[in-house]
Amino acid sequence: MNGFVYLTDVVTLELDAAKCNGCRMCVVVCPHNVFGIEAKKAVILHRDFCMECGACAKNCSEGAITVKSGVGCAAGIINGLLRGTEPTCDCGEGSNCC
Amino acid sequence: MTQVGAIPYVATRWDFYDRWGAVKVRWSLGRFKYRVTPGIYAVGNPGRDSLVFVTGNYKLSFDHLRRALKGIDGWILVIETKGINVWCAAGKGTFGTKEVVRRIRIHHLDQLVDHRKIILPQLSAPGVAAHDVKKMTGFTVIYGPVLAEDIRAFLNAGLKATDDMRKITFPFVERLKLIPVDLFYGKYYLLIVPIVFLILSGFNRSGYSLDLVFDNAGKTTVNLFSGYLAGCVLTPAILPWIPFRRFSAKGLVTGWLVAILLLFAGTLGLTLIENISWFLMIGGLSSFMAMNFTGSSTFTSLSGVQKEMKTALPLQIVMAALGIIGWIISRFL
The missing domain is CATH 3.40.50.11600 (Rossmann fold)
Incomplete structure (x- = not known):
């Protein structure tokens, strides 16, 4: 995956290990292998692989993970700038976006 | 039942x-x-x-x-x-x-x-x-x-x-599948912009010449679409092998590579200022289109794209604007 690492030291992912109950859900849902388990607690192994999709935070029943999630998409950010909203890929019916 | x-x-x-x-x-x-x-x-x-x-x-x-x-x-x-x-x-x-x-x-x-x-x-x-x-x-x-x-x-x-x-991956075939949707990103601009360039290419020191329009028609259209395609086809296809992590920088690399090819193919300009103008326009356009591919990719973060855009978007606009101005000036030299 080395050709597929994006900018380093930018992501907003935070893990509060004190709240972690070791359920492994973050390891399961992360599509980029960011998390691991050490001594029955979650740890961030590859922070720069994170794409801020928010799956880990959403599925953490203890609220131990926070991340400002959103679309990593230039068109979506331009959309947000033009409309004065948060970045959104919701550009309405019939337009070219996901 | x-x-x-x-x-x-x-x-x-x-x-x-x-x-x-x-x-x-x-x-x-x-x-x-x-x-x-x-x-x-x-x-x-x-x-x-x-x-x-x-x-x-x-x-x-x-x-x-x-x-x-x-x-x-x-x-x-x-x-x-x-x-x-x-x-x-x-x-x-x-x-x-x-x-x-x-x-x-x-x-x-x-x-x-x-x-x-x-x-x-x-x-x-x-x-x-x-x-x-x-x-x-x-x-x-x-x-x-x-x-x-x-x-x-x-x-x-x-x-x-x-x-x-x-784990989500992003192999060659998957990247190719996503290219066609981006091809239509420009929508009707894909028609309007080349036509505007055609109309402008008729101007010269002695007024307006339809012959010039016909002479330039092929070249300007090829140059514009090359910049566009360098960004939204070539960049995604060879994404992991282009140096730099920022997609906008990757797009600039492919755009200028294509511009160098065009320079040798003889479709760029007749004067130095016209050539430089095309490099600016093709580079800016390719960089912008490549940056848009962040939305199709499977590994870019919102924070990363925002950081990249903060510098890239103004640069792309300045490059395109300078390129257009230079190209228009070169009509009258």
């Missing part, structure tokens, strides 16, 4: 219309109307112990799932994602806890099956809180593999997705 009424059976093979439909949506034709009616579907000969697979109502998602379930008896629960694929819908929250819970209830899943498990695609996790679904419905969410094609292996392993099944 089941406890909850008649349920349609679906095939696990793609027929001609499924294949043709898949090709069409990849080219952005009717992509937002390619939908399945939400509800429960049967695959094979499912019973009260059969597993339930959940997906969104984008027909391409549904088709991939049912094809992967060949030889398996199971239920498919299609939820309303407004015709959007699983991952994007999860990002927007339409493939979310609320809709999953609502569908479990209105389709009486608890009466259809005896067990209390549902299998969701892993990429729906940004929208669904498994523990909340459990709290509200009693159903345990099990996240399956990223790709439907791994479902059989996932089942054979006792509902366990291996590390490889859980």
Whole structure:
């Protein structure tokens, strides 16, 4: 995956290990292998692989993970700038976006 | 008939219309109307112990799932994602806890099956809180593999997705599939901009010359489209091999590579200032289009793209503007 690492030291992912109950859900849902388990607690192994999709935070029943999630998409950010909203890929019916 | 009424059976093979439909949506034709009616579907000969697979109502998602379930008896629960694929819908929250819970209830899943498990695609996790679904419905969410094609292996392993099944990759073929949609990003500008350049190319010191328009027609059009395609076709195709991490920088590299080729092919300019102008325009355009591919990629973060755009977008605009001004000036030299 080395050709597929994006900018380093930018992501907003935070893990509060004190709240972690070791359920492994973050390891399961992360599509980029960011998390691991050490001594029955979650740890961030590859922070720069994170794409801020928010799956880990959403599925953490203890609220131990926070991340400002959103679309990593230039068109979506331009959309947000033009409309004065948060970045959104919701550009309405019939337009070219996901 | 089941406890909850008649349920349609679906095939696990793609027929001609499924294949043709898949090709069409990849080219952005009717992509937002390619939908399945939400509800429960049967695959094979499912019973009260059969597993339930959940997906969104984008027909391409549904088709991939049912094809992967060949030889398996199971239920498919299609939820309303407004015709959007699983991952994007999860990002927007339409493939979310609320809709999953609502569908479990209105389709009486608890009466259809005896067990209390549902299998969701892993990429729906940004929208669904498994523990909340459990709290509200009693159903345990099990996240399956990223790709439907791994479902059989996932089942054979006792509902366990291996590390490889859980990781999202971005191989060459997948990148190619996403190119056509970006091709149409420019929409009617793809027609208007070349025509404006054609009209402007007639100006010179002695007034306006239609001959000049005809002389330049091929060149300006080739140059413009080369910049566009360098950004939205060439860059995605060779993405991991282009130096730099920023997509805008990758696009600048491919744009200038193409511009160098055009320089030797003789389509750029006749004067130094015209050549420089084309380098600025092609570079800026290619960089912008490449930056837009962040939205199609599987590994860019919002924070990263915002950081990249803060410097890249102004640069792209300045490059294009200087290029256009220089090119117009070069008409009169």
